[in-house]
Amino acid sequence: MPVVNRKIIHLDMDCFFAAVEMRDQPAWRDIPLAVGGNTSRGVIATCNYPARAFGVRSAMPTREALKRCPQLMIVKGNMAKYQAVSQQIQAIFHRYTPIVEPLSLDEAYLDVTDSPFFQGSATLIAQDIRQAVFKETGLTVSAGVAPNKFLAKIASDERKPDGLFVITPAQVTDFVKPLPLRKIPGIGPKAAEKLANLGLHQCQDIVAGNGEISNTLLRSLLEQLGSQAVSLIERCQGIDHRTVEPYRERKSVGIERTLANDINTYEEAEAIMLSLLPQLQQRLERSGKSHLLNKVAVKVKFSDFRLTTVETQSRHLDCCLLNHLLREALTRSEKPRIRLLGIQLGFKQECEEQLALPFITI
Ligand code: TTP
Numbered sequence: 001m002p003v004v005n006r007k008i009i010h011l012d013m014d015c016f017f018a019a020v021e022m023r024d025q026p027a028w029r030d031i032p033l034a035v036g037g038n039t040s041r042g043v044i045a046t047c048n049y050p051a052r053a054f055g056v057r058s059a060m061p062t063r064e065a066l067k068r069c070p071q072l073m074i075v076k077g078n079m080a081k082y083q084a085v086s087q088q089i090q091a092i093f094h095r096y097t098p099i100v101e102p103l104s105l106d107e108a109y110l111d112v113t114d115s116p117f118f119q120g121s122a123t124l125i126a127q128d129i130r131q132a133v134f135k136e137t138g139l140t141v142s143a144g145v146a147p148n149k150f151l152a153k154i155a156s157d158e159r160k161p162d163g164l165f166v167i168t169p170a171q172v173t174d175f176v177k178p179l180p181l182r183k184i185p186g187i188g189p190k191a192a193e194k195l196a197n198l199g200l201h202q203c204q205d206i207v208a209g210n211g212e213i214s215n216t217l218l219r220s221l222l223e224q225l226g227s228q229a230v231s232l233i234e235r236c237q238g239i240d241h242r243t244v245e246p247y248r249e250r251k252s253v254g255i256e257r258t259l260a261n262d263i264n265t266y267e268e269a270e271a272i273m274l275s276l277l278p279q280l281q282q283r284l285e286r287s288g289k290s291h292l293l294n295k296v297a298v299k300v301k302f303s304d305f306r307l308t309t310v311e312t313q314s315r316h317l318d319c320c321l322l323n324h325l326l327r328e329a330l331t332r333s334e335k336p337r338i339r340l341l342g343i344q345l346g347f348k349q350e351c352e353e354q355l356a357l358p359f360i361t362i
């Protein structure tokens with residue numbers, strides 16, 4: 001059974017891509033700015049708040065955005081930079097709890113129910129995270145604190161930008177009653193329209209004061225929304241049992257090749273192993289963790305299916321080291337006939353890189 005009073009924080013960076021560009025180019029700070037394609041067929045990824053005042057929105061065709069705001073400055077954006085900032089904020093979140101579920105580059109749920117910080121005050125933890133993010137990245141993040149995921153997500157939007165909004169367990173019922181149904185994550189425009197056609201606009205239109213729902217309404221909801229009706233009713237009662245699912249950090253990347261025909265000379269094995277390197281390099285770069293590399297291993301499977309791995313601590317991937325490991329692996333068989341070769345790279349944990357959290361109690 002879920003814990004009764006959980007403490008969930010939802011964090012969401014404010015106009016993320018645009019905010020990074022404004023930070024790095026102060027001249028853009030106060031003018032309407034969008035990140036996206038600036039050709040006639042382009043689409044806006046996001047825009048800053050001055051641009052939003054003109055009605056510019058994410059996913060809007062650039063042509064439409066320029067109609068609404070002719071002076072709109074549109075920049076192409078730099079995904080590598082956004083990914084780097086994303087890693088920075090995720091590392092900050094992990095200082096407070098290991099239970100962090102990233103939803104996208106700029107958004108995450110944290111379960112701080114058992115956090116020892118700030119005497120367990122999720123509000124103070126959220127405030128401290130917001131300050132740390134601003135101090136270390138120069139960017140603002142909005143936070144929502146609530147007893148469950150969907151309310152925390154809605155809460156983080158309530159005081160955007162640069163805001164914090166808290167829904168305590170005692171406030172849940174009153175908060176939910178007038179909540180527009182389209183604000184519930186998962187209720188898109190189509191579902192909202194179906195509900196509106198049934199005369200349903202707010203949570204209190206679905207559940208009565210006692211939190212119950214009539215059989216007739218239940219039947220119509222099931223008819224219109226199928227199984228989604230069940231979670232909708234729960235949300236209207238302020239209920240969401242979903243747990244925060246921490247992202248399991250990738251601890252290694254590797255590559256291996258099973259050979260069409262067994263080989264038996266060191267030279268052949270070396271050539272094959274080195275041919276795997278470019279693809280492995282690519283995987284290493286894509287993992288975004290090359291700075292955390294701390295282990296290199298060579299794996300060999302012999303024709304009798306015996307598997308051996310030779311590994312060593314190393315912060316670099318280089319041919320000499322690999323050759324050395326391969327030689328060592330081949331000494332483990334008297335007459336080596338090889339059917340599979342692989343290279344494995346291990347990473348140290350991101351948190352080993354992090355500083356300890358300044359521990360303050362108020
Ligand atoms: P969001 O968090 O949805 O938006 P945002 O951070 O720009 O603004 P807000 O202050 O309302 O949170 O998305 C995060 C980033 O994801 C956003 O900066 C750009 C990118 N994105 C797209 O590329 N396309 C889209 O349609 C959306 C919604 C976001």
Ligand code: MG
Nearest residue numbers: 012013014106
């Ligand atoms: Mg955001």
